[in-house]
Amino acid sequence: MGSWWIRISRAINRLASGQSLQWRLAFLTGLSVALSVILVGGATYTVARWSLLDQLDNELTAVAQDLATTVATNIETMGGLTSGTLETSNGLMSLVRADGVVSQMPGQSVDLLAGPEEISIARLRAGSSARDVYEGGVVYRAVAVPLTTSEGHYAVMFARPTTALESTLASLWLVLLTAGLLGVVTTTTAALWTARAVLAPVRRLSLAVKAVTQTDQLNPIRIYGRDDLGELTQSFNTMLKSLQQSREQQRQLIADAGHELRTPLTSMRTNVELLVADDKSGMLPEGARSEVLGDVAAQLGEFSALVGDLVALTRDDHLQRPHEFLDLAEVTDSAIARARRRGPNINFAVSMESTPVMGDPSTLERAITNLLDNAVKFSPSDGTIKVDLRDGTLTIVDAGPGIDEDDLPNIFDRFYRSDKARNTPGTGLGLSIVAHTAKAHGGSVKAGNEPGGGARFTFRIPVAEIPEEFRD
Incomplete structure (x- = not known):
């Protein structure tokens, strides 16, 4: 019995799974009604037959008793x-x-x-x-x-x-069968019509997905109601909007990266062609060849830094590394040690307190290092950079000329470089990496000018509660 039931279930599943959702709903509804009709019809027939047979038995028994009274006389x-x-x-x-x-x-x-x-x-x-x-x-x-x-x-x-009993039962069976078939057909037709009406938004959503796949056009879908399907359509529109924004950002990144990569590549190509020509004709004066090689090395370094920043920025956009419990003061101290090597004559006025946070230490250190490198870049060789960390807020103030008010709204855009920074080394991606790192950690970064002079960057991320295993 069990094996037959399993075979029937598998056959029904294969039959239903090969159809559209609309036909599957109608098929399953019709099947459910058919089973109900069979059960109810069978029970009705059985009860009716038992009742009629009991009535016949009582009638025959009464006649037999009358006959017994007559027979008893002789x-x-x-x-x-x-x-x-x-x-x-x-x-x-x-x-x-x-x-x-x-x-x-x-x-x-x-x-x-x-x-x-x-x-x-x-x-x-x-x-x-x-x-x-x-x-x-x-x-x-x-x-x-x-x-x-x-x-x-x-x-x-x-x-x-x-004969009369069987005739009555046959008529009853015919009525039950006819009514059952009409009920199954009517219910299945109604279920098919209802499924078609209910699944209309799903079909529109499916057509929209096909249109996105075939035409690559991320057009939003019209919302026809506030029910569950309306919410699904709204979620799909939100996904399309995010996909469109991501695509625009990708296009912008590729365009900006192509523009920025073209400059060092063009300069390197010119210098390499100059070295090739000098190798054939000896046209460069004594010592000029070394200067050209130095320029090529510097351009290679700039090119490598630009590629590294692009990779880091792309990683921050698309990957979320798992966060761990750490002390932001330790991460900042490591970044300061790196910055000291790049500005050996610059003084660092550091004031930090222990700041527990949840984050990725490598990306946080890179972001803080970018802020400190930016401060070193614009500070004089004997200047002082102030670093203050408390309550999850890291403030870095350099000794440079500050930031023009016109540049402040765009300072964290990709590849944006102010007029003051165009003659300094850099890729224009460092502050953009800082902004993305802060956002990935649920924080923010702001740029401004210190009243006494110099640029001020404020980097904030939420302070975390110290887990039990890290408490003394």
Whole structure:
């Protein structure tokens, strides 16, 4: 039984999974209704048959008792009863003695044979029995009631054809089958229409996805309601908008990177061509060749720094490294040590307190190093850079000329370089990396000018609670 049920389930699953969602809903609805119709129809038929059969048995038992009263007047002649007496009811009667001898009613064309049930009724002299009897190719419903006389113990057996009962049950079966089929067809059609109407937004969403795939156009989809499908459409539009922004940022990054890479590549190509020409003709004066090689080395360094910043910026845009518990003061101290090597004569006025945060130490150190390198770049060789860290806020103030007010809104844009920075080494990506790092850590960075002179950068990230394992 279990294996057959598994096979049927798999067949239904294969049939349903090969269709569209609309047809699957209609199919499953029709299948559910069909099963319900079968169960209800079967139960109705069974109850109706039992009720009609019980009614027939009661009727036959009443007739058999009346016949028993008549037969008791004269056992030999069966009370004068003949087949013509029961002709209107098309009934059969026989008298069963306790020893199993059966006497048929005179003139009866079909013999009504007794069975163990009737013999038991005669011997026990109580109760009644009812069963189906097959005689002459006809199904009879036979009952037996006890009869006790001075001549012995008997059972009066009376039977009547079940033709009327079977005809009624056949009509009932036809009605149930017709009504069930109409119900299944009507319900399946209604389910198909309902599924078509309900799934219309899903089809529009599917067509929109296909349009995005085929045309590469990220156009938003019209929202037709505020239900779950409307929320799904809104989420899909949000995804399209994010994808469009990401695509624009990617295009802008590629365009800006191409523009910035072109300058060092052009300069390197010119210098290399000059060296090749000098190798053939010796056109450069003494010492000029070394200067050209120095320029090539410097341009290679600039090119490598630009590629490194591009890789770091792309990584920060698309990858989120797992954050860990750390002390921002330790990360800042490591960044200051690197900055001291790049500005050996610059003084660092450092004031820091322990600041627990959740973050990625490598990206945070790179961002702080970029801020310090920017401060070293614009500070005089004997200047002082102030570094202050408290309450999750890192403030760096350099000793340079400050930032023009016109440049402040764009200072964190990719490849943006102010007029003062165009003649200084750099890629124009350092502050952009700082901004993206701050955003990835749930913080912010701002640029401004110190009242006494110099640029001021404020880098903030949320302070974290110290986990139990790190507490003393």
